[in-house]
Structure formats: structure tokens, C-alpha cells
Amino acid sequence: MxxxxxxxxxxxxxxxxxxxxxxxxxxxxxxxxxxxxxxxxxxxxxxxxxxxxxxSQSVRVIGLVISDIQNPFFTTLVRAVEDVAYENQYTVLLCNSDEDLQKEQLYIDVLSRERVAGAIIVPTGKDACTPLVNARVPVVMVDRTVPDLVADAVVLDNVAGAFAATKHLIELGHRRIGLVGAPTSVSVGRERQRGYEKALRASKLKLDPRLICIGNFKEQGGYQAARALLELDPRPTAILAVNNLMTLGACQAISEKRLRIPKDISVIGFDDMPWFALLTPPLTAVRQPTYEIGIQAARLLFARMQDAARPVETRVLKPELIVRGSTAAPARG
Amino acid sequence: MxxxxxxxxxxxxxxxxxxxxxxxxxxxxxxxxxxxxxxxxxxxxxxxxxxxxxxSQSVRVIGLVISDIQNPFFTTLVRAVEDVAYENQYTVLLCNSDEDLQKEQLYIDVLSRERVAGAIIVPTGKDACTPLVNARVPVVMVDRTVPDLVADAVVLDNVAGAFAATKHLIELGHRRIGLVGAPTSVSVGRERQRGYEKALRASKLKLDPRLICIGNFKEQGGYQAARALLELDPRPTAILAVNNLMTLGACQAISEKRLRIPKDISVIGFDDMPWFALLTPPLTAVRQPTYEIGIQAARLLFARMQDAARPVETRVLKPELIVRGSTAAPARG
DNA sequence: TCCGCTCCTGAAAACGTTTACTTTGGAAAC
DNA sequence: GTTTCCAAAGTAAACGTTTTCAGGAGCGGA
Structure with a gap:
């Protein structure tokens, strides 16, 4: 050349x-x-x-580490980050950590070695980002936070979202509400479970640990957790699934058991998807402003890249409960 | 530092x-x-x-240009490419051309300037890849081809897929089959339409141009094309939508019109999605081996990177028709 | 004692740009 | 005709590695 x-x-x-x-x-x-x-x-x-x-000792690239490229939530995030990067004439180095700590570690090493101008990270592990932050690479966490790490973050008010969903079910008359939950090692899993528990406590309902089943963040995790819930006797009359793919898995488990929604069991999903509205019945869901989360994370990153001294900031965005046909009063008896 | x-x-x-x-x-x-x-x-x-x-005058990065990061099909492709790159200790520079020729052009320039080791591209325009190929950068086209460009490619047998879907509808007794088609400027749109027409001709059915409505590759394109089809008098008794998001849009249009599937109208989607099976009725669809397509494209790229002299290759993978509940014989009259 | 060999380490060039500094040449001013 | 000044173009250093080649120490054998 x-x-x-x-x-x-x-x-x-x-x-x-x-x-x-x-x-x-x-x-x-x-x-x-x-x-x-x-x-x-x-x-x-x-x-x-x-x-x-x-x-120039610099690269017009920002790193983006997400935990599941096949999850539409993260895809929307990628889209948002890409859009902002494009505006600023940066390109995006995409890394899929796959919820795997080792992979995450490796990718963060790569970002560090390649001297990316900044990074947006959906942290899977506790300490993976620390080296980057210590090396003074601008970092924004998104979707999840890790305790004790001083870095900007953009997250959802997960407690409020799960609280609203659970409260909705309680108000419909449900007393045995199953949680298709995510690992509490990540903030999203912890906080959504906390919102669920908070709503139960607020209504003076007893917390039954058997009603909480944890799975991984994917379809399969939701499927397995839901299956476990459906085996219980008495069966829960409603299920809250804490992410989009897990909701899909939960619906599959319910459909396999030939239970009807909402007659036999009510369902609420977390993170609304376009096709939720097409299901019969259309799914009630907690909607996240996903694209907006991504945009804010990216803008925050560029702001930090311009001014390393600006105060560290955590932005918390609000979810919204979209009530559709998958939630109803429980059947008598 | x-x-x-x-x-x-x-x-x-x-x-x-x-x-x-x-x-x-x-x-x-x-x-x-x-x-x-x-x-x-x-x-x-x-x-x-x-x-x-x-x-070293080289970079352990491969470029990946896709046309819609929010389309699960491409997401699966990304996942596959990422997996192969990871195995080979390369990282992926992801670019979302958004079906926009200018963006595509710009990103390809970036890849060229950054001297990526190779690129996998879902071409939107006709000539965008040419400079890369001329600069002897290893390039693999995926999902789509462009005429006259000498480069490796991995694609689906689109004609066969659309043919099988259309034939299935004809065998059920449908005579007025609407096509929710994609722009014929890209190979996918052209070929799927050709498969549809081929099936009609094979059954000696008349091609009615009004039964072909073209939209963009997204939900909205499918929605609009389907709406146009549903306005026809007489209405088509079946619809074939040529990609996944367009299928989603078509279903929305049908549901808005309060038509029942398959009683009032049969529907076949292209590119099976996990949630297709959850719809009521579950959707009949042409399944692509999407992950496999991505894997093969990536492997082909690495092979070419190792041996620039190997013969140029186009791999054509076979689709599979998954018959579910959304297709049935048309109503009498 | 000296040669030759091996083994470890150091010096310096090279990769392709950008940029501070220098040179050149011509025109204007006297 | 000489000096001065300015614009335009050139020279060379620097960025942080890797790698080739050279140097030198240690040591065994003659």
C-alpha cells in the first residue's frame, strides 16, 4: 500500500x-x-x-462492552451508542462479554491496550473495570453498577419498576406472586428483586422464598425458573419476569403447561418489546427508555472525555408500567 | 501512561x-x-x-458492517462473527450502515484507513466495497451479494426459500397471495421476489403486480406494505413477508384490521424468530441457519486472510420451511 | 595466553504520520 | 543594488514498539 x-x-x-x-x-x-x-x-x-x-497518541474509537449481543435491549443500547459515536466521528469497538467474567476481563484488557478514547461497559463482574478507571480511561457503566467503583453510570430505577409491577399484581388481588429472577450478583438482579420484596412488604404480604426462582439472563434461564415456579403447590397466580428474554422463556414454560394467560396465571415482563403487543393476550410489561439510556451513556462518555475533572455522575431513568391483557384478577379458589 | x-x-x-x-x-x-x-x-x-x-503494520481487528443492528437476524450474525474472532484473538469493529449508502461508504473508508485485517460486509449499495477489494483487503459479503464484485460471499438460497413458502400457500388452495417485499435494489429483495414469482408461474397462476408491495426492511416497511395489500379488493387470502421485522409489521397491520390468522388470511414470515412460536397462532416461517451463515462468513474471512490466493467462493445455504398454525386453506367465497 | 564459541544484552533503525523549526527565493523597500 | 521581510516548502524529530545486528562477558580448549 x-x-x-x-x-x-x-x-x-x-x-x-x-x-x-x-x-x-x-x-x-x-x-x-x-x-x-x-x-x-x-x-x-x-x-x-x-x-x-x-x-497523535490517540484513537477515535470508543469501546462498548455488553453482556449479550442477542438481547434486543442491548442491541438498542448499541444502536444509541453508535448513533452518538457517528455524530462525533468516532467508531465503536464492540465486545460481547456473554456474561462471562473471563471474556469481560480480556476485552477490557484489549480496550486498555488499544488505548481507546473511552469505554461504555455493562459490567458483568465486580472488578473488571477497575484497571481501566485506574488508568484514567473515561468509563461509563450502563444498565448495571458495581459498588465502590467511582465512575459515571446510567441505569434504570429498577426498584421502582419491579415495585410498580408487583404492586399492580397485588392490587388485582394476587397473593402468591412468583418472581422469575436474575442472579443477585449483578445490580439489576438485586434491585429488581428488592423492588418485588418491597411491594410485598408494603402490602404486608409474607415473603415466601420458594416463590423466588433465579435463572440466567437468557430465555433458558427464564424457562427453567418459570418451570420451577409452576411445579409449586399451590401454584403462584402471577409471575413477574425480570428481563425480556426471561419473559419469553417464562411464556414458553406456561404455554407448555397449557396454562392460559391471564385466566390461569398473570404475567408481567420487564423491558417491553415490540412483539409483546402481538401476543395473545398482549403482555403487560415494565418499559425501559432503552434508547435514551444508551444516548445518555454515550453523551456522558463524550462529556467526560472532554473534561476529566467534571464531577462523577449517576443518572437514574424511570421505567413505566404498560398494562395490557396478560394481567387480570386471579381465578377464585 | x-x-x-x-x-x-x-x-x-x-x-x-x-x-x-x-x-x-x-x-x-x-x-x-x-x-x-x-x-x-x-x-x-x-x-x-x-x-x-x-x-507490525497490522491490526488484530476485523470490520463488520451490517445494515441494521436492531434486527435480530443481523444480531445473530454479529454474535457468530464475534465468536470466531474471539477464537482467533481478534476483535470486531462494528459498523451499522443503517441501509444508508453514505454511512456505508464512510464506514468502509474508516475500515480501509484503519487497515483492518479483513471485513465482513452486508452490502447496502452496489459499489461501496469495491475500494476495499481493490486495496486487497480481504472481504466477505454476507446475506447479500452485489453483481460483478469478485469477493467471497455467504448467502441464503433466497429463491428456494420464497419458492417453498409460496408453493406451500398454493398447495393449501390460495390463489391471491400478497408479497410484502423488499427493495429489489438489494439481492435479498430481488431473489425472494423471484422465488415467489417462480412458484406462481410453476403453478400457472397469473402474476398480479398489485399483489406485490415493497417496503423498507423494517417493521414500518412491512406494516405499510401489508396495509396496502389489505386495502385491495378482492383482498389477498395469504401474505408472504420477506423478512422478520417486516413480518412483525405485517402482523400489526392485520391485527389492526381485526382480521384473524389464518381464518381470514394466512401469513408466512421469512427468518424464524423465537417468539414466532409464541404468537397465536404460531407463525409459519422460512427458517435461515443464521448463526451458521455468520460462522461460515467469518471462517471464510480468516481463510482468505491466511491465503489471499485461494479461489473466490460463494457459499449458498439452504432455508427450511417451518409449518405452524398461521397458514391454512383459504375461506370459501 | 589467546582464540573461538555461546549467551545475554544494548544500540539503532524502522514503521507512517505530523509539526516545530529552518531554509529558500522572490518581491518590496530603501 | 542591497537589505528586509514574507510566503512557501523542506528537514528532521517524535510517537512506542520490535528486531537486526553488534558488542562484550564468560568460559573451555589448545
Whole structure:
């Protein structure tokens, strides 16, 4: 591949002059400039980003570490981050940690080595981000937080979301509400469970630990947790699933058992999806402003990249309960 | 951030020796090696990927340009590519062209400038990839092809998929089958329409151009195309939608019109999704081996990166018709 | 004692840019 | 005609690695 030297010698000028033309420095006058542009065209020359990065000691790339590329929630997040990056002429280095601590660790190492300008991270483990933060790389956590890490974050008010959903079920008359929960090792799992428990306590209902089943964040985790709940005797009359894919899995378990929603069992999902409305009945769900979460995280990152000294900030966005047909009063008896 | 020089001077050795330790060169003996490792630890030194890239004139990154990050089909593709990249210790630079030619062009420029080791591209426009290919950057097209571009590709047998779906409808007795089609400027749109037409011709049915409505690849495109079809008099008795999001949009249009599936109208979607089976009735669909497509594309890319001289290859994978409850014989009259 | 060999380490070049500083040449001012 | 000044273009250093080549220490054998 042609380098700036080739262009310079072919055009009969010095590399400095070529560089000036590339960077639109107006000090290069027309005869030289025209000749250089022609030569560039002729050689199909493209300046090496590698060398530019080297020279400038910076890269116009931001890292994005998510935990499940196949989850539409994170996909919307990616979309938002991409949009903001594009506006700022940055590109996105995408890493899928797959809820795997080792993978997360490795990717964060990569981001650090490659000297990305900043990173947006959905943290899976407790300490993975620490090295980045210590190396003064701008970092924004999104969706989840980790305790004791001083970094910007954008998250949902998970407690409020789970509280509202559970309260809705209680108000409909449910007393045995199953939770298809997520691992409490991540903040999302912890907080949504806390919201559920808070609503039960607020209504003076007893917490029955058997009504809480934990699964991984995927379809399969929801399926298994829901199956366990459906085996209970007496069966819960309602289920709250704490993320979108787990909701899908829970619905599958319910449909396998030939139970009807909401007649036999009410269901609330977390994180509304377009197709929730198409199900029969359409699913009641806690909607997150997902795209907005992503946008804010990205903007926060760019703000931090511009000003390392600005105060650390955690933004908490509000969920909204969308009541549709999958929740109703429990059957008598 | 500390550099190799800092480590060298602090440990009282030359940069060469430090570099050797970093690269596990066994020629460095223990007193020096131990001192260097300690110093590295102490300074929190991390070798600069930027400088390494500069020196090696290469980057362990592959570019991935997709047209819609929010479409689960592409997401699965990303996942597959990521998995293969991870195995090979490469990372993925993700670009979302958003079906926008300008964005695609820009991203391909970025990939070229950044000297990525290779690229996997879902081409939106006709010529965007050409510069990359001309610059001898290994490129694999996926999902779509562009005519006259000599590059590896992995695609679905779209004609066969649409043919099978349409034939299934014809065999059920449908004679007026609407196509919720995609722009024929991209191969996927063209070929799926061709499969549809081929099936009609094979059964000696007349092609009615009013039964073909084209929309963009998203939910909204499917919604609008389906609405147009549902306005026809007489209404089609069946609809084939040519991608997953368009199927979602078509279902919304049908549900708005209060038509029942399959009693009033049969529906087939393209590209099966987990939630298709949860709809009432569960959707009949043409399933693509999406993950496999991504894996093959990535493997092909790595093969090409290793051997630029290997013959150019186009792999065509087979779809499968999954018959569920959304297709039935048309109502009498 | 000296040569030659091995083994470890150091010096320096190279990768492709950008940019501060220097040189050149021509025109204006005297 | 000489000096001065300015614009335009060139020279070279720097960014942080890796790697080639060279140097030197240690040691065994003659």
C-alpha cells in the first residue's frame, strides 16, 4: 500500500507538503497542491490510520462492552451508542462479554491496550473495570453498577419498576406472586428483586422464598425458573419476569403447561418489546427508555472525555408500567 | 501512561530487553527478567497497542458492517462473527450502515484507513466495497451479494426459500397471495421476489403486480406494505413477508384490521424468530441457519486472510420451511 | 595466553504520520 | 543594488514498539 513518501516523491515534493495538503493546510499553493492531489488519486493513496494514531497518541474509537449481543435491549443500547459515536466521528469497538467474567476481563484488557478514547461497559463482574478507571480511561457503566467503583453510570430505577409491577399484581388481588429472577450478583438482579420484596412488604404480604426462582439472563434461564415456579403447590397466580428474554422463556414454560394467560396465571415482563403487543393476550410489561439510556451513556462518555475533572455522575431513568391483557384478577379458589 | 522506556530506565536495562520480556523471549535471564517484571507491575505498565500496530503494520481487528443492528437476524450474525474472532484473538469493529449508502461508504473508508485485517460486509449499495477489494483487503459479503464484485460471499438460497413458502400457500388452495417485499435494489429483495414469482408461474397462476408491495426492511416497511395489500379488493387470502421485522409489521397491520390468522388470511414470515412460536397462532416461517451463515462468513474471512490466493467462493445455504398454525386453506367465497 | 564459541544484552533503525523549526527565493523597500 | 521581510516548502524529530545486528562477558580448549 502506497505511503505518504511514495506520494511525495512521485509528486516531487516533501512529505511535509503532502501532509499539509491532506490536512487542508491552506499554506500549500495551487501548483503543488494540484499535483499532489492528482498523485494521491492516481496511487489510490489513503493515509494510514495506524500511523496517525501513533503520531497523535490517540484513537477515535470508543469501546462498548455488553453482556449479550442477542438481547434486543442491548442491541438498542448499541444502536444509541453508535448513533452518538457517528455524530462525533468516532467508531465503536464492540465486545460481547456473554456474561462471562473471563471474556469481560480480556476485552477490557484489549480496550486498555488499544488505548481507546473511552469505554461504555455493562459490567458483568465486580472488578473488571477497575484497571481501566485506574488508568484514567473515561468509563461509563450502563444498565448495571458495581459498588465502590467511582465512575459515571446510567441505569434504570429498577426498584421502582419491579415495585410498580408487583404492586399492580397485588392490587388485582394476587397473593402468591412468583418472581422469575436474575442472579443477585449483578445490580439489576438485586434491585429488581428488592423492588418485588418491597411491594410485598408494603402490602404486608409474607415473603415466601420458594416463590423466588433465579435463572440466567437468557430465555433458558427464564424457562427453567418459570418451570420451577409452576411445579409449586399451590401454584403462584402471577409471575413477574425480570428481563425480556426471561419473559419469553417464562411464556414458553406456561404455554407448555397449557396454562392460559391471564385466566390461569398473570404475567408481567420487564423491558417491553415490540412483539409483546402481538401476543395473545398482549403482555403487560415494565418499559425501559432503552434508547435514551444508551444516548445518555454515550453523551456522558463524550462529556467526560472532554473534561476529566467534571464531577462523577449517576443518572437514574424511570421505567413505566404498560398494562395490557396478560394481567387480570386471579381465578377464585 | 508509562512507556517501555520508563520501564527500561527504572529497571536499569535497555528497551530491547524489556520488549523481549514482554514477548516471552526466553533469552532474557532471570535477574534482569524478574526485575523487569516487578517494574512493569509497579508502574502498571501496559504495552501500547497503537505502537505495536505501527510496528507490525497490522491490526488484530476485523470490520463488520451490517445494515441494521436492531434486527435480530443481523444480531445473530454479529454474535457468530464475534465468536470466531474471539477464537482467533481478534476483535470486531462494528459498523451499522443503517441501509444508508453514505454511512456505508464512510464506514468502509474508516475500515480501509484503519487497515483492518479483513471485513465482513452486508452490502447496502452496489459499489461501496469495491475500494476495499481493490486495496486487497480481504472481504466477505454476507446475506447479500452485489453483481460483478469478485469477493467471497455467504448467502441464503433466497429463491428456494420464497419458492417453498409460496408453493406451500398454493398447495393449501390460495390463489391471491400478497408479497410484502423488499427493495429489489438489494439481492435479498430481488431473489425472494423471484422465488415467489417462480412458484406462481410453476403453478400457472397469473402474476398480479398489485399483489406485490415493497417496503423498507423494517417493521414500518412491512406494516405499510401489508396495509396496502389489505386495502385491495378482492383482498389477498395469504401474505408472504420477506423478512422478520417486516413480518412483525405485517402482523400489526392485520391485527389492526381485526382480521384473524389464518381464518381470514394466512401469513408466512421469512427468518424464524423465537417468539414466532409464541404468537397465536404460531407463525409459519422460512427458517435461515443464521448463526451458521455468520460462522461460515467469518471462517471464510480468516481463510482468505491466511491465503489471499485461494479461489473466490460463494457459499449458498439452504432455508427450511417451518409449518405452524398461521397458514391454512383459504375461506370459501 | 589467546582464540573461538555461546549467551545475554544494548544500540539503532524502522514503521507512517505530523509539526516545530529552518531554509529558500522572490518581491518590496530603501 | 542591497537589505528586509514574507510566503512557501523542506528537514528532521517524535510517537512506542520490535528486531537486526553488534558488542562484550564468560568460559573451555589448545
Amino acid at each position: 502506497a505511503s505518504i513518501k511514495d506520494v511525495a516523491s512521485k509528486a516531487g515534493v516533501s512529505v511535509a507538503t503532502v501532509s499539509r495538503v491532506l490536512n487542508n493546510n491552506p499554506r500549500v499553493k495551487s501548483p503543488a497542491r494540484a499535483r499532489i492531489l492528482a498523485t494521491i488519486d492516481q496511487l489510490g493513496y489513503q493515509p494510514s490510520g495506524i500511523a496517525r494514531n501513533m503520531r | 508509562a512507556s517501555i522506556k520508563d520501564v527500561a530506565s527504572k529497571a536499569g536495562v535497555s528497551v530491547a530487553t524489556v520488549s523481549r520480556v514482554l514477548n516471552n523471549n526466553p533469552r532474557v535471564k532471570s535477574p534482569a527478567r524478574a526485575r523487569i517484571l516487578a517494574t512493569i507491575d509497579q508502574l502498571g505498565y501496559q504495552p501500547s497497542g497503537i505502537a505495536r500496530n505501527m510496528r
